Amino acid sequence: MADIIDGKAIAEDVVAKVKTQTATLAEHGVTPGLAVVIVGEDPASQVYVASKSRRAKECGFHSVQHSLPAETSEDALVALVEELNADPAIHGILVQLPLPGHIDEARIIQTIDPDKDVDGFHFINVGRLGTGALDSAFVPCTPAGAMLMLERVRGRDLSGLSAVVIGRSNIVGKPMANLLLAANATVTVAHSRTKDLPALAATADILVAAVGRPEMVRGDWVKPGATVIDVGINRIPAPEKGEGKTRLVGDVAFAEAKERAGAITPVPGGVGPMTIAMLMANTLTSAFRTAGLEPPAF
Numbered sequence: 030m031a032d033i034i035d036g037k038a039i040a041e042d043v044v045a046k047v048k049t050q051t052a053t054l055a056e057h058g059v060t061p062g063l064a065v066v067i068v069g070e071d072p073a074s075q076v077y078v079a080s081k082s083r084r085a086k087e088c089g090f091h092s093v094q095h096s097l098p099a100e101t102s103e104d105a106l107v108a109l110v111e112e113l114n115a116d117p118a119i120h121g122i123l124v125q126l127p128l129p130g131h132i133d134e135a136r137i138i139q140t141i142d143p144d145k146d147v148d149g150f151h152f153i154n155v156g157r158l159g160t161g162a163l164d165s166a167f168v169p170c171t172p173a174g175a176m177l178m179l180e181r182v183r184g185r186d187l188s189g190l191s192a193v194v195i196g197r198s199n200i201v202g203k204p205m206a207n208l209l210l211a212a213n214a215t216v217t218v219a220h221s222r223t224k225d226l227p228a229l230a231a232t233a234d235i236l237v238a239a240v241g242r243p244e245m246v247r248g249d250w251v252k253p254g255a256t257v258i259d260v261g262i263n264r265i266p267a268p269e270k271g272e273g274k275t276r277l278v279g280d281v282a283f284a285e286a287k288e289r290a291g292a293i294t295p296v297p298g299g300v301g302p303m304t305i306a307m308l309m310a311n312t313l314t315s316a317f318r319t320a321g322l323e324p325p326a327f
């Protein structure tokens with residue numbers, strides 16, 4: 030039976046460190062500032078954004094939230110981002126994705142000052158990560174959090190281990206693959222065109238699922254003893270809880286996979302809370318850099 034990697038507990042450790050370091054920064058007269066921008070009324074996005082703002086306040090940050098109507102024009106959103114770029118009280122800018130269809134996401138992301146891009150989605154930060162310039166990059170929060178969870182089980186050096194990442198998005202799959210490679214794992218990236226995925230997955234010492242398909246990864250896809258990182262967040266109907274009720278599941282069939290894995294992350298309480306904790310860590314890092322101070326390692 031697998032060890033369960035407790036994302037909530039590790040996230041609390043990260044946040045505790047952020048709080049301590051925020052106090053250190055205060056001695057230099059600096060308060061980390063995070064701006065979260067949300068366009069439209071998607072209920073799931075509202076929940077995530079609210080918990081980001083709550084965490085930021087808990088860390089002692091200056092926290093501002095801009096909630097804009099779904100009809101907001103692309104130019105108006107660009108103007109807001111430029112205003113936040115110029116605001117010295119703001120060290121981190123997060124524009125919640127996805128954006129409404131009439132707004133070009135790429136244009137918005139490339140408008141964010143790379144030095145305030147705490148999501149790590151700007152070309153500059155993607156390039157830094159891709160070339161191994163990890164000291165200056167902002168690393169996307171979800172894969173960064175997943176790596177900290179992996180570290181608890183496998184350490185920082187993954188030499189000799191094979192990793193399979195299912196999913197190749199710019200937000201999760203690709204940066205995850207780059208981080209695993211930087212940690213010396215031998216990495217394969219799978220996606221919707223991959224042939225015989227179950228057999229490929231079963232070769233992995235480290236299996237990362239970032240697909241968005243509820244419980245797609247079955248128990249017999251898991252190599253005995255493997256470390257399984259489930260990034261998926263899927264809300265599915267739960268009639269057993271009552272009519273119209275839902276529950277969250279990952280991309281991995283947890284009950285089956287935990288019988289074979291050596292260690293596994295749960296959903297909820299796994300990668301999700303780590304994502305928010307790493308957003309705080311990245312914002313703190315940005316404030317340290319702006320102040321000309323060496324940021325702490327996480």
Ligand SMILES: NC(=O)C1=CN([C@@H]2O[C@H](COP(=O)(O)OP(=O)(O)OC[C@H]3O[C@@H](n4cnc5c(N)ncnc54)[C@H](OP(=O)(O)O)[C@@H]3O)[C@@H](O)[C@H]2O)C=CC1
Nearest residue numbers: 171196197198201220221239240241260261262300301304
């Ligand atoms: N825990 C957290 O903090 C976060 C969780 N998530 C969750 O992670 C999951 C992935 O998110 P994201 O990367 O944004 O999703 P995307 O939809 O952008 O990417 C999904 C990837 O999965 C691949 N895929 C789809 N179907 C299959 C299949 N049948 N077999 C193999 N690969 C497949 C796609 O392949 P192709 O490229 O060929 O289309 C694509 O590369 C979602 O559940 C999302 O909610 C996301 C962000 C943060």
Ligand SMILES: Nc1nc(=O)c2c([nH]1)NC[C@@H]1CN(c3ccc(C(=O)N[C@@H](CCC(=O)O)C(=O)O)cc3)C=[N+]21
Nearest residue numbers: 077124125126127148170262297298299301302304305
């Ligand atoms: N610019 C941008 N950056 C993001 O990082 C970003 C984004 N857009 N858009 C959406 C995705 C998704 N995401 C999550 C964050 C926390 C949880 C989380 O805390 N989940 C809890 C459960 C929350 C619940 O109950 O719904 C858990 O897994 O335990 C989940 C998902 C960040 N994303």
